[in-house]
Amino acid sequence: MGVAIDVQGLTKSFGSQQIWNDVTLTLPPGEISVMLGPSGTGKSVFLKTLVGLLKPDKGSIIINGDDLVTLKEADLYEVRKLFGVLFQDGALFGSMSLYDNVAFPLREHTKKSESDIRNIVLEKMDLVGLSGAEDKLPGEISGGMRKRAGLARALVLDPEILLIDEPDSGLDPVRTSYINQLFIDLNAQIDATFLIVTHDINTARTVPDNIGLLYHRHLAMFGPREMLLSSEEPVVRQFLNAQTIGPIGMSEEKDADELAAESGQELPPLPPIPLQLGTSDGTPRRAEKAPGEWCRENGVTPPPGSFESGNAGVPGVNQSRDEAATR
Numbered sequence: 116m117g118v119a120i121d122v123q124g125l126t127k128s129f130g131s132q133q134i135w136n137d138v139t140l141t142l143p144p145g146e147i148s149v150m151l152g153p154s155g156t157g158k159s160v161f162l163k164t165l166v167g168l169l170k171p172d173k174g175s176i177i178i179n180g181d182d183l184v185t186l187k188e189a190d191l192y193e194v195r196k197l198f199g200v201l202f203q204d205g206a207l208f209g210s211m212s213l214y215d216n217v218a219f220p221l222r223e224h225t226k227k228s229e230s231d232i233r234n235i236v237l238e239k240m241d242l243v244g245l246s247g248a249e250d251k252l253p254g255e256i257s258g259g260m261r262k263r264a265g266l267a268r269a270l271v272l273d274p275e276i277l278l279i280d281e282p283d284s285g286l287d288p289v290r291t292s293y294i295n296q297l298f299i300d301l302n303a304q305i306d307a308t309f310l311i312v313t314h315d316i317n318t319a320r321t322v323p324d325n326i327g328l329l330y331h332r333h334l335a336m337f338g339p340r341e342m343l344l345s346s347e348e349p350v351v352r353q354f355l356n357a358q359t360i361g362p363i364g365m366s367e368e369k370d371a372d373e374l375a376a377e378s379g380q381e382l383p384p385l386p387p388i389p390l391q392l393g394t395s396d397g398t399p400r401r402a403e404k405a406p407g408e409w410c411r412e413n414g415v416t417p418p419p420g421s422f423e424s425g426n427a428g429v430p431g432v433n434q435s436r437d438e439a440a441t442r
């Protein structure tokens with residue numbers, strides 16, 4: 116089972132440029148969370164700070180009772196073993212075969228024999244659908260395959276936490292759907308805590324258990340998917356529904372004139388909340404909730420048409436989920 120990451124009051128600047136201030140959230144164990152935000156709001160900086168690659172100015176990151184911010188380098192090295200990280204471009208070594216790329220963390224961080232390493236590498240490559248591509252070089256394969264190879268490498272040390280930076284960047288919508296399905300299936304299999312940074316609204320609406328939004332140097336909101344997808348908060352509503360009306364402008368924030376110009380404009384109604392993407396074989400994930408559960412528990416009426424299988428158009432949603440949605 117993945118571990119919780121408890122972030123309290125996290126603040127980060129580079130020189131005089133404040134990236135974000137007082138970020139507080141808990142990534143629940145074994146759940147999938149997505150972090151959104153306009154470009155440049157510091158989502159990648161947040162991932163790098165979580166894994167200890169960047170030091171925050173203030174705040175704490177508690178994992179299993181340890182605060183990563185104050186840990187000594189040697190102890191931090193141990194805690195880092197809990198993490199698997201998939202960087203945007205897969206961050207593969209161009210001169211190494213996929214096999215050697217995936218084997219790299221095992222050779223670096225463990226004393227396993229080459230035959231044990233081989234078993235693990237082949238298992239993880241199979242898990243991400245790359246069996247047979249072991250001898251290829253990163254330059255010989257597509258962007259989607261590179262991401263999957265990066266994912267296999269992030270999995271070889273059996274992480275409790277998986278951090279994934281823009282898995283959909285450079286991928287077409289079909290490849291994006293495949294990798295999203297892979298995340299859902301993987302989460303069901305390994306139970307790790309996932310944090311995915313993405314710009315893809317369809318991914319944000321259908322994949323995670325929780326959504327966060329960084330905006331204007333702070334965490335505008337973080338909580339269950341249904342909470343954000345039914346939120347009337349202008350910045351959340353604008354971002355999750357990909358609208359131009361709202362506080363976010365081309366240069367992150369709109370100025371007073373831009374906001375005044377749209378004051379009379381009606382916002383379109385909130386679109387229906389789609390069903391969450393299910394596992395491909397229909398087995399429930401441990402963290403999965405029944406469709407509409409958060410709305411029911413919190414007395415929120417979801418937008419009309421929510422949780423109907425027809426509005427999701429996603430594979431892997433089995434019959435029982437559909438029935439639960441209409442109960």
Ligand SMILES: Nc1ncnc2c1ncn2[C@@H]1O[C@H](COP(=O)(O)OP(=O)(O)OP(=O)(O)O)[C@@H](O)[C@H]1O
Pocket residue numbers: 129134152153154155156157158159160161
């Ligand atoms: N090591 C660094 N030194 C100085 N500034 C940095 C460093 N890393 C990131 N920044 C700055 O921090 C800000 C946030 O960058 P970051 O890459 O985290 O944004 P992002 O939200 O992930 O953006 P995008 O969605 O476009 O990928 C940017 O202004 C960037 O220039």
